[in-house]
Amino acid sequence: MVAAGGVRAQAVGAAPTAAEIDWRPRSELPPEVAEQLPVFCEGGYLPGTVQSSEAGVPRVGSDGSVPLEASALSARYELDTELFLKGDVRLRQGPFEASGTEARYDQQSGQLRLQGPLVSRGEGFLLTGRDALYSTTSGQLDLNTATFLLHGPELRGEASSLARVGENQVVISDGMITTCGPGQNDWAIVASDIELDQAEGFGSARHVRLEVLDAPVFYWPYITFPIDDRRKTGFLYPQFGSSSAGSGAYLALPYYLNLAPHYDATLTPQYIHGRGLFTEVEGRYLSQYGESVLQLGYIDNDSTYRDENPGEDGQRWALDFTTRARLGNGWTGYGDYSVISDEDYLSDLNRSLEIDQATHLQRRGGVRYYSPNQYFEAYLSGYQTIRDRIADVNKPYAQLPEVIYGGTVEAGLLEANLESQYTWFYRDNDDLTGLDQANGQRIRAVPELAVPMRSLWGFSRPSVSVDYTRYELDDYTLGNGSFDRTVPVFEWDNGLYFDRRSSLFDIPYNQTLEPRLYYAWADADEDQNHIPDFDSGLRSFRFDQLFERNRFSGGDRIGDTNQLTVALTSRFNDLLTGAERARLSVGQVRYFDDRKVSLFGEGGSDRSRSPFAGELVLNPIDNLEIRSSGLWDHDTRKTEEGRSQLIFHSEDYRYLATLGHTYSRPDDLEQTDIGTVFPVTDKISAIGRWVWDSELDRTVGTLAGLEYNNCCWSFQVVHQNYLTDDEELDTRLLFRIELKGLGGSGGASDNIADAIYGYDERERRRFGTSRR
Incomplete structure (x- = not known):
């Protein structure tokens, strides 16, 4: 059947190509199809449908297989010999459909000769040609002076001859293929022989040249290429670029290896001007538990690096490995390992390794368990420091291992919680002295008893806890390396919810007013500087920090405090969409005692009030977001921080x-x-x-x-x-x-x-x- 677009094209003269038959300008596409087109596309394909033949013409059997249905303006039938059709000939056998001007069907051989201009339509393809030979027994269709369109990949082309040897396979001689629209040959692949296999999702071609605006720009003796999203072994497109950061101009030719459905690899040899041949390899493995990715980079003789670093042999390499596994029943496993040969590798060579740390490369692997009432994690963690100028004292400790457990038990009005941690810290401290020389074990446990009360109008949660830490240290020079620390803690968090409904620009919204009071008291020893700094730091003060009782991260410092936080949040929610259009929060901490605990001089203070901390989030429309946060010091009348x-x-x-x-x-x-x-x-x-x-x-x-x-x-x-x-x-x-x-x-x-x-x-x- 010829689509309406083809009828219009035939009326003006030359027979339309397959692509022209199904092509529609954007204005003629159904609205739901046009909306899916990018704005830079002027039109798209609208596939026709395969229809049944007209009634009133004899059905001809095809050796007991699917019958051939035919219609024409006139027909001549010779018993058991030949059927001759003329004028608006339409043929159909199963999903195969064709139309032309004349047709001869040989009953003995099952061969049907069709004169054009002819059009053949099937599931997912459209063919046109000058004349054709069709086998009703095998389904093979041979066309001369043909054009074709594959609807799935939107791949069109032309050929001196074309053979459809199966439902999903097309063989093209002296042909051209492109994904450009009709009449737009910005690029095309021209080859002596092309095979398209829709069942496998790829094509292959021999004696291939890539043409841009009808001018040849590249030649391949043989290539394979994808025609859908399925993976296929073969060369990917070359990569090229330049940089003044030491890597110069480069040209890469990636080769993809589809080794199995669950694992593959990409090999990328590349030439870098001034350095030589550099190779990167990526391997991916997918199991029933999760995915693993291994990435390698290697250059045997980096001439630029050798010249810049006398005594080096120019051999450089890198490795990055990640794995994630879902073990079931709440358990997961993970691993990350990165290593490079020298500190300049990332800036000089790296383009594909997923390493984004410029100072330390982390190696970490472990398991996690999570359920609504408890969690567990155990892992080993270490680092490679990749900056030679970083002093030994500033290098991070490895955790060999770290084990974390937390759980919650509810008993009536009471809620019991436990946070616990065991860590063995290690670092090569042979060249250090004093407290920096220490390694060892730390056990920390924070049992808590709380009374959570929550309602639609607010919440209140008083709690008491004990923050206990035990150390067993080696190479500790300040006395006995076995000691502990116990800090009693009291917290009381309270909040109220008020709301009202109104409208703005005829849009109904709900505004909330959420005052919050948070009190925290912790009686920690003033002097904790006899404890090594394994993993602690002073937290940056932000709005969220208003509701934290410890100003230190990690476990080596527990801050003393006696403080009250007063904060207020207001939200504006769109009642039509449910979206939060605005949120404004501001708060301040009032300190009743000086903070004396410090991390080697940092963290102590005698201020009675913190700076005001605030956040503002605006979403006036779905496509616009404005975020702002900052600290304002009322004592100095200056902004301390703003983002x-x-x-x-x-x-x-x-x-x-x-x-x-x-x-x-x-x-x-x-x-x-x-x-x-x-x-x-x-x-x-x-x-x-x-x-x-x-x-x-x-x-x-x-x-x-x-x-x-x-x-x-x-x-x-x-x-x-x-x-x-x-x-x-x-x-x-x-x-x-x-x-x-x-x-x-x-x-x-x-x-x-x-x-x-x-x-x-x-x-x-x-x-x-x-x-x-």
Whole structure:
């Protein structure tokens, strides 16, 4: 059956191609289909349907198989020999359908010759040609001067001859394929022989050239390529780019190995100008429990590194391994291990290893258990320090092991809780002295008894607990290495809920008023500086810290306190959608006693009041979020810290905008961060980010680029500056080319996603709802 679009094309002259028959401009597509098209697409395919033949014409058997149904304006039948049809011929056998001007059916051989211009439609494909030979027994269709369209991958093409040898397999001679729309041959693969296997999800071709705007740009003797989302062993698209950070220009040729349904690998040899041949390998393994990923990088003779570091042999390598396992019944397991050969590896070479720590690489593995009333975790943890200039005293301790248990038991009005931890800390301290030389074991347990009371109008939770710590230390020079610490604690947390309903701009909303009082008392020993600092630090003061009784993280310092927090939160909830449109919180701590416990001089204070801590979150519309938090000191009348961020995106994520500001008076830090992606036209978008440091009075990071999209291919080019450890701006130029339906090369997208919030969602929407 010929679709309506084909009838219109035939009326003006030349017979339409398969793609032209099912192609519709955006204005002619059903609304639900047009809405799924990206804005840069001018139209899409609307597949026709396979229909039954007209009644009144004899049905011809096909050797006892599925019968062949035929119709025409006129027919001549020779008994047991031949059927001749002429004028608007329509044929159907099962899912196969064809139309033409004349047809001859040989009953003895089961061969049917069809004169065109002809159109053949089946499940997921459309073919046209000058003439064809069809076997009613095998289902093979051979066409001359053919065009074709595969609806699933939206793959179209043409050929001097084409054979449909099965329901899902097409063999093309002297052919061309592309995913561009009709009449838009921006790129195409031209080959002497092409095989498309929809059942397996891939194609193969011999003597292949890639043409861009009808000009050949690359040649392969043989290639395989995907035509859907299934994995297939073969070369991926080349990757290329450049950087002034020491890695220079590079060209990579990844090769993907689909080894089995549950494991695969990617081998990426690459040549880096000035360094040589560098190879990265990634292996993935999926089991019934979870996924494991192993990544390796290796270069045998890095000439640039050898010249910069006399005495080094130029051999450099890295390894990163992660595993996650769901063991069942609330148990999970995990492992992370990273190691590199030298401290400059990440800045010089790394492009694929998922290592994002610039100072210490963590190695950690263990098991977890979680249920509504208890949790358990046991793990081993260590680090590789990758900066030689970091002093031994500042290197972190390994936990060999750490075991954590917590549980809750309810008994009437009472609630009993336990938090406990056992850790064996170890670090190579042979070159250290005094307290820094100590290693050893720490046991900590915090049993608590509480009376939780909760109602619709508020809550109250008084509790008493004991924070107990026991140490068994080696190489402890201040006396006996076995000692303990006991701190009694009392806490009382209270809150009320008030609400009222009103409307704003004809939108009903609910406003809450939530006052909160939190009192904490802890009688800790004033001098705890005889205890080593294994894992402790002074917490940054934020709004959430208003409701914490210990100002120290880790377990080596328990802060003394006698404090009362007064805080107020108000929320505005949209009653039509349920969304929280605004939240404002502010609070302050009143200290009744000086805080004397310190971490080697940090954390003690005689202030009677904390700075005001506040948070503001605004969501006036679904696509706009404004966040701001800060500290204001009423004694100095100055802002101590401030963080603000505005995030906007259009509903389709074509427009992205971020604006951020960070300020810290104690750290002498003030930075402004602006990022955006906005369309210049329907097909061209500009990308940019700029980070300015007011204290340094200089730019510390930029990103600028362009992105081009049409329904056939896309291109990104990005110029990025970033600040290195030596406070110099390094530069890199990144590219990405995407041939729609056949993948892409380059790494610009990942860097843009890291720099601009929402860009990864933009990419997912562009390629996730359809092939485009």
